Amino acid sequence: MSASPELLAEVDRIFREEHGRIVAALARRFGDLDLAEDAAGEALVIALEQWPTNGVPSNPGGWLMTTATHRAIDRIRRESHRDAKHQAALMITDDTPHAPTGPVEDDRLRLTFACCHPALPAEARVALTLRMLGGLTVAEIARGFLVAETAVARRISRAKAKIGAAGIPFRIPDENDVTDRLGGVLDVVHLVFNEGYLAGAGDDPIRSDLTEEAIRLGRMLRSLLPEEGEVAGLLALMLLTDARRAARLEDGELVTLDQQDRGAWNGELIDEGHALVRECLAAVAGGGRPPGRYQLMAAISAVHTDAREATDTDWGQIVQLYDQLYALTPTPIVALNRAVAIAELDGPDVALAIVDRLELGGYHAWHATRADLLRRLGRSADARRAYDAAIEAGENPAERAFLARRRDELG
Amino acid sequence: MTQYMLSVRHAGAYPAMDSPEAQRMFAATGAFTDRLKANGQWVFVGGLQGTETATTIDARGDAPVVTDGVFPESKEHLAGFWVIEAADLDEALKLAAEASKACNDPIEVRPFHSM
Known part of the structure; x- marks a missing residue:
């Protein structure tokens, strides 16, 4: 009996949901990420054999977990000459709970911190997180980031080898850790989201598989770390950005925020994002830690999505939030975005003076911002050169189409 | 001696x-x-594992910076070493951060092969 497309889609959905949980539980139990991943994969194969005949079990997650655990134990028994593994197999009969090592007892969180460990190369953190927590295949990750499958496979296997060899632990970091480990995890998720939303090259201006996966990871972190303001901030930022997705493109061309049809924004996502931002503000006002950069970026997004019309935007508040963000992360890109808000508040000439001082000559958004400011100042010849430079430096096809039209409309 | x-x-x-x-x-x-x-x-x-298992931490500044791999600049040489015992890489990195501050140099952390 062959599986119907509906069943396959259902199995795929369940497997994506459960993959991180299964791999995380087995990895902690056996201390072997390879074994955990293979066992999870074998459980999926068995599900695809049995479920079309027997139907989807009432607790598919539990079924997959049990099946994967049995596969892992079988494999360890087959390789029982490997002493350490044999010892690990014996742990199966040990029902004593594991000692608490952090604020939250969840294997997926431990696995997340291991996959996003700063001792791994940045691109390996992303690939490993999507593979282990997201259950994405190597082919899917390669497609998402426009790199060869062999390269992704190599990144993942090297990262797994380093986790094992260097002793990267499956544990939840505490305040004594030498680096900002939670910030590192959030950066990985944010990078996945941005890669989907602001796709650099390739034919798709937005790759929703990546944005959706990033939001799913963001929701998972939120449920595991409900007290962390930056986790709520990142989720809010992604929701408020994704809410504008439908209005962001028209006939393959980028639509800037001021030109977007605000009626096409996703009201549900905006409500959810605003609620998270309000929660963050209340926590800060109640004596909590000052907001980090994700909370500040979410707050900026909230001000934008609060305005019924673009002309209703509270630019004063946006500049103030950018001031806070710049104090926290004084990067030229934050300064550039702040200048865009300054243009609305103090005029394009003031903004242009700021933008011209920034050393961002290779960055397409710097050229695009200059082009727009020069256009508004009536300096058409300068604007044309800046549009050309922005089109040259940019990779996203929708953005290039927009810039080309703006350039051609110059007087 | x-x-x-x-x-x-x-x-x-x-x-x-x-x-x-x-x-x-x-x-x-x-x-x-x-x-x-x-x-x-x-x-x-002891025989060290390959350089692909190495992690470097530089805690000379305010925020320690952790990177994958060995010292990025080849002109640096191995100036001395400690051999420590730690439960995992996180514990080793904590100790290495203290060492980095003490000698004002970056420290490479690499596991030994288990014997």
Whole structure:
């Protein structure tokens, strides 16, 4: 009996949901990420054999977990000459709970911190997180980031080898850790989201598989770390950005925020994002830690999505939030975005003076911002050169189409 | 008495563990170590895993920076080392951050092969 497309889609959905949980539980139990991943994969194969005949079990997650655990134990028994593994197999009969090592007892969180460990190369953190927590295949990750499958496979296997060899632990970091480990995890998720939303090259201006996966990871972190303001901030930022997705493109061309049809924004996502931002503000006002950069970026997004019309935007508040963000992360890109808000508040000439001082000559958004400011100042010849430079430096096809039209409309 | 570190410089891949070349190398280095022990010259010996297992931490600034791999600049040389025992890489990195501050140099953290 062959599986119907509906069943396959259902199995795929369940497997994506459960993959991180299964791999995380087995990895902690056996201390072997390879074994955990293979066992999870074998459980999926068995599900695809049995479920079309027997139907989807009432607790598919539990079924997959049990099946994967049995596969892992079988494999360890087959390789029982490997002493350490044999010892690990014996742990199966040990029902004593594991000692608490952090604020939250969840294997997926431990696995997340291991996959996003700063001792791994940045691109390996992303690939490993999507593979282990997201259950994405190597082919899917390669497609998402426009790199060869062999390269992704190599990144993942090297990262797994380093986790094992260097002793990267499956544990939840505490305040004594030498680096900002939670910030590192959030950066990985944010990078996945941005890669989907602001796709650099390739034919798709937005790759929703990546944005959706990033939001799913963001929701998972939120449920595991409900007290962390930056986790709520990142989720809010992604929701408020994704809410504008439908209005962001028209006939393959980028639509800037001021030109977007605000009626096409996703009201549900905006409500959810605003609620998270309000929660963050209340926590800060109640004596909590000052907001980090994700909370500040979410707050900026909230001000934008609060305005019924673009002309209703509270630019004063946006500049103030950018001031806070710049104090926290004084990067030229934050300064550039702040200048865009300054243009609305103090005029394009003031903004242009700021933008011209920034050393961002290779960055397409710097050229695009200059082009727009020069256009508004009536300096058409300068604007044309800046549009050309922005089109040259940019990779996203929708953005290039927009810039080309703006350039051609110059007087 | 002065203690010395004999740092084995190696380029390229090692032969497989069970190959005849590797077996000859293990026998020769084992015999050398035994001679050192017999002469009272032995302090510690260990084979480091490959550079792909290394992590570097630089805690000279306010925020420690952790990167994958060995020292990025080849002009740096191995100036000295500690051998520590730690439960996992996180614990090792904590100790290495203290060491980095103490000697004002970046520290490479690399696991030994388990014997």
